[in-house]
Amino acid sequence: MTEPSVLHDTKIAYDSVAARYAELFGNILETLPLERAMLTAFADLVRAGGAGPVADLGCGPGHLTAHLHTLGLDAFGVDLSTEMITLARRDHPGLRFDEGSMTALDIPDGTLGGILAFYSVIHTPPRQLPTVFAEFQRVLAPGGHLLLGFFAGDDPLPEEFDHKVTPAYRWSPDSLAELLRQAGFTEVGRMVREPHQDERQFRQAQLLFRRP
Template sequence: MTGSSSHLDATASAYDAVATLYAELTRGYLDAFPLDRAVLAAFADSVRVGGGSRPVAELGCGPGYLTAHLRGLGLDAFGIDLSPAMIDIARTDYPGLRFETGSMDALDLADGSLAGVVSWYSVIHAPPQELPVYLAEFGRVVAPGGHLLLGFFESEGGPVTAFDHKVTTAYRWPIDELARLAADAGFDEIGRMLREPGDEERFRRGHLLMRKGGPEHSP
C-alpha cells in the first residue's frame, strides 16, 4: 500500500519548483541550532553503539545537507527524496555521497537492511491518515535494534493541524500521538526533544529518537 499518486506528484512538483531556492536557504541551517545538532549527534551515537555495518538512510533528504552532516558524524549515510530536482542538487553539491529518487512509503530497500532512518521534517507532508503506512515502511527497512529519528512541527497541545507550509501543505503533530504511531510500527521511544521556534520560525519543533524492538542487529 502506498500514498495517493496525486499527493505524491503534487509534493514532488512543488519541491522541484523551488529546489534551487530551498537549497540556498537551508545551506548552513544547522549552524544556528545547537539543540538540533545535539539530537542528530545522539542518533549517530545510538547507531554506533548498536553496532553492525548497515547504512543509514535520510528519507526526504532534499538537497542533501543533512545526509552530509550524518556522514560527518561517522555514519554510512545516503539520501532518498521524491523530488528529482532536489536529488540533482544533492548529487552536485555532495558528489561523494549516494542519493536516489524514491518515495518514503514504498522504498526500494530490502527488509532490515538499514541501521537507522532519519526523517527530518519530511513526513510532515504525509496526509495524516497515510502516516501509519510511512512508519510501517520505516519499520520494515530498519533492522531490529536499529534507530529512527523523526523531526517535525509540534502542535503545541492541539490536535493534528494542517498549515500553509511555504512549499506545500504540511501538518503539525502532537508529539505523544506521533510517538504512539511509531510504537505501533515497532519502535520504542528512547527520548524526545522539544524546541521553541527560533527567529523567523513559526512553530515549536519536535524530535523523537526511537529504537526498533527485537535483538540487536548483527555486524
C-alpha cells in the first residue's frame, strides 16, 4: 500500500475503536511499573535539558499526555484519529491535542524538548520509518530526548503480525536502534521485558534516545 492509503486505513481503524480503546487502556500505566519508570526517567532528562515542550505522538485518548503533564512536562498530544483527539480533548480539557501525522508534523524545526512515541510507530511500514525518524530529528531540539515503545521480536527483519486494530510490525530492538542511529540519534538506554499474562505473547520494549 502507498503511504496515503496506510495512513487513511490506520486513521479509520482507530476512529472505529476509539471509545473501546480509551476504556481498555485509559488506566494501563497502573499495571506497568517498568514503563512508568522509563517515563519518569524520560521526564527527568527532558527537564534537565531545559524542559522544552514534549509531543506525545500517537497520543490516542490522551492518557499518557496527561501522565507526562503530572511529571512536570509541558506536554501536548498529536494523533491521526479524529475520534481519539475528540476523546482526549473531552477527558483532558486543560491540555492541547492536535490531529496530525507523524510523517509531516505541524511543528517548527528544533522546538521540542522531547518526543514520546508509545507504540505509535508499530503500524508504519518499515520502508517509511526512516521518514518518520527524520521528522522526529527535525522537530527535536539539540539535546532533546525520544522515548519509543514497541513490540519486540528476535528476527533482524521486522515481522508483520495481525494486530487487533490494523496490521502492525514488531522489531528487534537492535534493528530499530540502528535505524534511529542512522537518523542521527544517540542511544541513552533501553528496557525489554517479558509479556504479562493478559498481554499478547510478545516481549515489550522501550528505546530511549537523544538528539546530539
